[in-house]
Amino acid sequence: MLIYDVESPGRSATAQFEPASEDIPDDIPIALRRDNQAGLPAVSELQVVRHFTSLSRRNFSIDGQFYPLGSCTMKYNPRGASKAATNPGFLSRHPLAPLSVSQGFLQCLFELQTYLMDVTGMARVSLTPMAGAQGEFAGVAMIRAYHDHHNDDARTEILVPSAAHGTNPATAVMCGYTVREIPITDDGDVDLEALKQVVGPSTAGLMMTNPSTCGVFERRITEIQQVVHDAGGLLYYDGANLNAILGKVKPGDMGFDVMHMNLHKTFATPHGGGGPGSGPVGVSERLAPYVPTPIVGHDPDNGYYWMDEREIPQTIGNLSAFMGNAGILLRAYAYARMLGHEGMHRVGEYATLNANYMAHRLAEVGFTLAYPNRRATHEFIITLASESKSMGVTAMDVAKRLLDYGYHAPTTYFPLLIPECLLIEPTETESPEELDGFVKAMASILEEAKTEPETVTAAPHKMPVRRLDDVRAARQLDLVLARQ
């Protein structure tokens, strides 16, 4: 139901109006002033509250449901982190406030830089990228700056394994590189022989997501980094799946030169909320001169301060007007402090334990794992290729039926390498009972697929709307509400 359906001419929520101002600005050119009404719904305050509360109840969210959306790390983010970040002292601080009244804020960011350096094994961290995409861009821009600085302009290619995150090739192209895809083996590892064939003097770098989108850890990462480094290329680590290794393995130890982290995923800000995000970059010593500014420095005499291009003259530059999304950074800081060193280790452990437990249980009840011989990382893939052939029930049908059982669906049809797949990421914040509940629902859906497949293929049945026509939505894209 649209809010316009409940409107009544002349009705409004006057209590919400700003008091009328005497000095209405008259310097707006006539041509730019509107000559019609804004088209807002004529409804009361209570109608607005009920309408949007009702819409919010129809949402699936981590506050309401288990949300195993693979590759997205939809874990519970503690309220405490948000509470700390919204301390009025932080909220009221003006971004141009003098350093003397910003020491607490800067100290938090300085310490967050050191925690992130510690957990990733990187030599320097810049918190400024405003999102994962900007972090990736900054990372590859630093690779470019490094080669430029060494007058190595023959390096025009970025290598990307087919199991990498889809944003990687896009980032490489944005930075002016040509992308070469490296195939993976049947076990989900990078095809090392294929890599050796294409790596060479034109290789600027290799972008990897490890664990990859296949939900497995690259076992030959040491050899891979050796091959790329020997050829003069650099290694980029996409931090999309950092949750799997948090506190257990460091990208710096694996030989990566640069990486980004999605704080809005791994560090207490929900992913997929439409932003704001935060994608800090970490670099090895080699790339330390190029980090985006500002970063927070500390000087025993003067305290915390912004380090800019005067101290980092080879920086790739600023990425935004100030420095990153402060609220997200503070939430990440609070989260890191809440976890502590020991707690950070448990994130990776439990994320991995939960995924392996669930993969094992789903295999027991009859589902096919895409990589049965591999230990899962924080996520794993099941394939419904045989069910789709024998019963006509697809991965999308199962995903839709899960909604009826009260679960948000896993990621469907991604990665593209695996036919009819569901990518499942339970995260570390779910209890064994919740994991068992999901397995039970999946087993029940598999039984339905065998005995009454139309129940699955026509799902969902209990949602506010039935199966949406996504083909029509894509072919006849119409995003404008035309008011009658």
Added chain:
Amino acid sequence: MAEYPQEIKYVDTHEWARLEEDGTVTVGISDHAQEELGDVVYVELPEIDAEVNAKEEAGVVESVKAASDIYAPVSGTVIAVNNVLEDAPETVNDSPYDDGWFFKLSPNDVSELDALLPADDYREQCESD
């Protein structure tokens, strides 16, 4: 079941190529490919007069499931594109080998077609996937 017409050649990346009587080569995606993709919702075609190399990207096909690159089966110059697909991308699903063609090439070297897969070999590849 997917169809694999005998008179055309195939690529392991699921394009087909047909040598026309006038010496041009018509390119599209196979019946198997459209089945796997599901409902096609968008097709991006190359520019007319564009030079394309064999095995290099020449377009994009997008379905509700996935977006995939289309590779040129042979090298040549693009001489025509199927504009029908812009407004009716479902034509790819309805008629992959006829009305749903993507583009036509003036090939640099017709003998490149000999290196492509015959129908039976391509069918074997698809059925073993």
